[in-house]
Amino acid sequence: MDATIKRGGGYAKQRRNKLLFYISLVGLPSLQFVIFYIIVNFNSIALAFQSYDSDNAVYFFYGFENIKQVFVNFSTQSFLPAAVKNSLICYSFTLLVGIPLAIIFSYYIYKKSFFSGGFKVFLFMPQIVSALVFALIFRFFTDNAIPQFVEMFTGEEADGLLSLPETRFGTVLFYTLWAGFGTQVLMYSGTMSGISDSVIEAGQLDGINSFQELIYIVVPMIFPTITTFIVVGFSGIFINQMNLYAFFGTKAEYADYTLGYYMYSAATEAGPAELPYLSAFGLVMTLFAAPLTLGLRWALNKLGEKF
Amino acid sequence: MKKIQKLGAVALAAICCAGVFAFPACSKQGEQVDETKTQLHVGTFSGGVGYSWLENVEKRFEQDYANVSFEPGKTGVQVWIDPQSSYSGIALSQTMKTNQNAVFFVEQVYYTQMAKSGNLLEITDIVQSTDREGGSLESNILDWQLDELKVNGKYYALPHYQSFTGVVYDVDLFEKEALYLSADPDNGNGGFVWDREEERSLGPDGKTGVDPETGYDYSADDGFPATYDELKALFYYMEDEKDITPFIFPGQHKTYLARLFKGVAEAYNGDLGMRVQATFDSNGKQLDIVTGFDNNGDPIIEQKVITPETGYLVRQLAGNYYALDIVEHVLDNEDYYTKSSRQGSSSQTDAEEEYIYSSLEGEPIAFLLEGSYWESEAREKFTQSVMDIGAKAENRNFAFFPFPQGGNGTTMTDSASAYSFINARIKDDTNLVNTAKEFLAYCYQEQELVEFTKETGVSIGVQYELGDVYNELTNFQQSCWDSSRGMGYSALVSSNPTYTTSQAKFALLSNSNYYDVVIDSEPYKTMYAAMKENGKTAAQYFQAMWIDSGTWTGTYYKQ
Numbered sequence: 001m002d003a004t005i006k007r008g009g010g011y012a013k014q015r016r017n018k019l020l021f022y023i024s025l026v027g028l029p030s031l032q033f034v035i036f037y038i039i040v041n042f043n044s045i046a047l048a049f050q051s052y053d054s055d056n057a058v059y060f061f062y063g064f065e066n067i068k069q070v071f072v073n074f075s076t077q078s079f080l081p082a083a084v085k086n087s088l089i090c091y092s093f094t095l096l097v098g099i100p101l102a103i104i105f106s107y108y109i110y111k112k113s114f115f116s117g118g119f120k121v122f123l124f125m126p127q128i129v130s131a132l133v134f135a136l137i138f139r140f141f142t143d144n145a146i147p148q149f150v151e152m153f154t155g156e157e158a159d160g161l162l163s164l165p166e167t168r169f170g171t172v173l174f175y176t177l178w179a180g181f182g183t184q185v186l187m188y189s190g191t192m193s194g195i196s197d198s199v200i201e202a203g204q205l206d207g208i209n210s211f212q213e214l215i216y217i218v219v220p221m222i223f224p225t226i227t228t229f230i231v232v233g234f235s236g237i238f239i240n241q242m243n244l245y246a247f248f249g250t251k252a253e254y255a256d257y258t259l260g261y262y263m264y265s266a267a268t269e270a271g272p273a274e275l276p277y278l279s280a281f282g283l284v285m286t287l288f289a290a291p292l293t294l295g296l297r298w299a300l301n302k303l304g305e306k307f
Numbered sequence: 308m309k310k311i312q313k314l315g316a317v318a319l320a321a322i323c324c325a326g327v328f329a330f331p332a333c334s335k336q337g338e339q340v341d342e343t344k345t346q347l348h349v350g351t352f353s354g355g356v357g358y359s360w361l362e363n364v365e366k367r368f369e370q371d372y373a374n375v376s377f378e379p380g381k382t383g384v385q386v387w388i389d390p391q392s393s394y395s396g397i398a399l400s401q402t403m404k405t406n407q408n409a410v411f412f413v414e415q416v417y418y419t420q421m422a423k424s425g426n427l428l429e430i431t432d433i434v435q436s437t438d439r440e441g442g443s444l445e446s447n448i449l450d451w452q453l454d455e456l457k458v459n460g461k462y463y464a465l466p467h468y469q470s471f472t473g474v475v476y477d478v479d480l481f482e483k484e485a486l487y488l489s490a491d492p493d494n495g496n497g498g499f500v501w502d503r504e505e506e507r508s509l510g511p512d513g514k515t516g517v518d519p520e521t522g523y524d525y526s527a528d529d530g531f532p533a534t535y536d537e538l539k540a541l542f543y544y545m546e547d548e549k550d551i552t553p554f555i556f557p558g559q560h561k562t563y564l565a566r567l568f569k570g571v572a573e574a575y576n577g578d579l580g581m582r583v584q585a586t587f588d589s590n591g592k593q594l595d596i597v598t599g600f601d602n603n604g605d606p607i608i609e610q611k612v613i614t615p616e617t618g619y620l621v622r623q624l625a626g627n628y629y630a631l632d633i634v635e636h637v638l639d640n641e642d643y644y645t646k647s648s649r650q651g652s653s654s655q656t657d658a659e660e661e662y663i664y665s666s667l668e669g670e671p672i673a674f675l676l677e678g679s680y681w682e683s684e685a686r687e688k689f690t691q692s693v694m695d696i697g698a699k700a701e702n703r704n705f706a707f708f709p710f711p712q713g714g715n716g717t718t719m720t721d722s723a724s725a726y727s728f729i730n731a732r733i734k735d736d737t738n739l740v741n742t743a744k745e746f747l748a749y750c751y752q753e754q755e756l757v758e759f760t761k762e763t764g765v766s767i768g769v770q771y772e773l774g775d776v777y778n779e780l781t782n783f784q785q786s787c788w789d790s791s792r793g794m795g796y797s798a799l800v801s802s803n804p805t806y807t808t809s810q811a812k813f814a815l816l817s818n819s820n821y822y823d824v825v826i827d828s829e830p831y832k833t834m835y836a837a838m839k840e841n842g843k844t845a846a847q848y849f850q851a852m853w854i855d856s857g858t859w860t861g862t863y864y865k866q
Contacts, residue, residue, distance in 0.1 A: 054420065054423070054804060054807055054808045054865070055423070055804060056423065057420060057423035057424035057425070077825075077830070078825065078828050078829065078830055079830040139651055139652045140652045142651075142652075143558070143650045143651045143652035143653075144650065144652050147650070157646070159649055159650070160649075160650050160651055160652065162651040162652075163558060163649050163650055163651045165836070165840045165841075247651070251560070251561075251562050251832060251833065252832070253831070253832055253833070253836045253840075254829075254830040254831065254832055255829075255836075269396075269811060269819075270811070271417050271420060271810060271811060272400075272420060272424070273808055273809075274811065
């Protein structure tokens with residue numbers, strides 16, 4: 001009898017301890033999620049329907065006026081449609097150029113080919129060094145070193161790539177791709193290293209070459225990771241500021257704006273009167289981005305099932 | 308090999324962890340809290356004029372109040388300084404209520420909004436106290452400043468340091484190369500003096516000699532351009548005849564061109580014409596307003612009174628047009644500014660260094676677009692230049708350039724929006740409130756104001772005399788002091804509701820939206836992008852800045 005009670009007590013204690021362990025493990029992250037996501041975003045969403053009374057320094061309910069103003073501004077402020085275009089260019093470039101290149105480099109590293117370790121260092125460098133420092137180094141290279149090279153070889157004076165309006169956007173786009181490359185390569189090569197050797201060996205026994213191995217074995221095996229990058233990238237179309245802030249602070253030219261940069265730089269300089277409009281702007285972007293992101297995820301998951 | 312790798316990994320990990328244990332930037336690294344003393348925390352913006360001046364105040368205050376008790380059981384005060392780059396702008400107003408600091412010295416804040424939102428403790432008693440040597444602070448602050456500082460008839464802050472931006476010129480270079488206009492425009496040298504001995508023109512103020520009544524020396528600007536044609540001729544003369552590059556500005560911050568704009572506009576618009584851009588009220592006085600352009604492209608100017616209802620006219624001030632015209636003229640001539648001014652990698656400190664060394668190394672640059680604090684910022688570069696070049700680099704002489712005037716006198720406008728105040732968070736702690744007020748009042752004693760200027764070379768927006776300390780300032784700092792105290796200074800801030808509601812639109816600051824325009828449906832953020840990169844004219848830019856009466860009434864005007 002005693003033994004039974006003891007067992008029962010021990011079981012309850014074990015459950016209680018497990019529960020305590022579980023709570024201590026997830027409690028803090030949950031609390032952080034509640035405070036820094038739910039409460040903060042709730043405040044932001046509420047702000048979208050408010051306006052600021054500067055005389056009394058209080059916010060008051062303003063209905064859908066801020067939301068309306070966002071749509072009005074899209075038709076009257078020409079930089080906003082241009083910013084949408086730039087945001088889409090940035091995502092398309094990352095999708096069509098960045099991801100394939102990252103997969104190829106990851107495969108090269110995965111196969112431990114010549115100088116793959118060196119490539120690793122070069123590609124991960126932007127992730128190791130502070131973003132601002134790296135942008136500074138890059139800027140020095142594009143605006144000091146390159147003009148000097150041009151002068152050395154052509155004898156003609158040249159301006160830097162970030163100083164010329166014709167090359168500025170393309171240069172920042174290239175930097176964005178490069179700066180984001182490391183994370184992708186790290187993830188892809190990590191996933192590739194998890195592919196069973198026997199699968200690769202089976203392919204090799206069937207006589208496939210490296211290209212076929214990449215296309216028919218590696219890519220399908222890492223497809224969930226590719227899906228993640230595509231979906232996460234898509235959800236961030238409207239918040240990607242394309243490193244413009246690192247290069248130009250809040251003074252990037254309108255022609256180079258992305259929607260993410262617009263919101264980021266505007267929020268940096270906004271007073272209490274401007275914050276409701278920016279909240280409404282963010283809300284409208286979410287209304288567009290959320291269903292499209294979920295739709296894309298669904299489509300990619302369907303595609304993934306075929307592999 | 309593995310051992311070395313392990314050691315390397317441990318070293319890297321140690322470096323990463325070092326940051327966690329590093330002492331935060333504060334004035335008393337390693338010092339323990341003395342429980343027998345009242346603790347006072349003071350936050351300050353770490354940029355701008357820095358905070359070594361505040362560390363000196365801290366030492367003097369602690370010494371002077373070593374035997375004073377602000378709370379039962381404690382004697383003396385222990386002051387802790389908390390310098391942060393985030394203590395400026397909107398960021399501070401969002402975190403004030405949870406900030407431990409009782410007193411703040413900050414810049415670029417929306418003062419009126421902070422006061423109205425209850426972030427600041429009322430300090431009317433400090434401002435009006437007559438115990439202060441030299442009279443109450445209220446009696447030593449200019450009327451327009453008092454108007455701006457009053458919120459519902461009460462004071463919540465004091466003016467902190469002043470920052471004047473404009474066009475710095477190398478006085479030594481001007482003297483050496485005799486870059487002055489002659490009293491005789493037909494002297495055979497294009498109107499420029501042949502040598503330093505030749506009689507100079509009357510300059511922008513149109514007068515010379517010393518006023519026997521006021522003692523003001525009108526000859527200080529003799530030989531400088533009095534018209535915009537003369538100014539353009541000077542640029543040409545420098546570049547073409549003297550092989551001098553007229554301008555340098557940081558390519559990384561092309562917004563610094565706003566300093567050229569502001570310098571020209573201040574000289575034409577005068578004090579009233581600048582102040583009205585924040586008050587929207589010319590107090591019944593007429594100002595030069597551009598109402599259009601004639602067939603030759605010249606501005607049509609009419610005299611108009613500006614009222615809050617017609618505040619949109621501030622965007623049509625003639626001085627602003629002439630300023631844009633000069634900016635366009637400079638940008639149209641690539642030889643008028645250095646190559647580094649185009650390069651995005653050139654920072655403001657790079658520009659300062661290039662400017663300091665330019666005339667010493669035989670590639671002179673005449674003008675630097677900067678602020679009154681620039682010599683403090685470039686202190687190390689000056690020291691280095693003396694080590695590199697020798698005695699020739701000592702005692703350099705710079706000053707703000709006097710531009711042609713429009714008949715309203717000239718002015719200097721403070722663009723720091725710097726204030727000091729007490730955090731309202733401490734309002735229920737009477738002992739701490741008393742300590743904080745005592746400390747703030749201490750900082751504004753006549754002697755402390757002088758010490759501040761001695762340490763930083765920069766003035767505080769309160770009236771005080773420097774005495775012998777004046778002679779310890781550099782030539783440039785003396786020039787700033789003389790100019791601001793002589794011709795008067797103003798700031799482009801006001802408590803006008805239209806202004807406080809749309810401060811980002813109307814604040815004439817390099818980083819505000821003041822310069823945002825749309826020309827031919829294309830938006831531009833800087834004069835450089837519109838004029839240099841896209842060939843837009845000053846007239847186009849100017850007209851794009853205008854606000855029509857309907858938009859003014861519907862969007863901006865607040866009663």
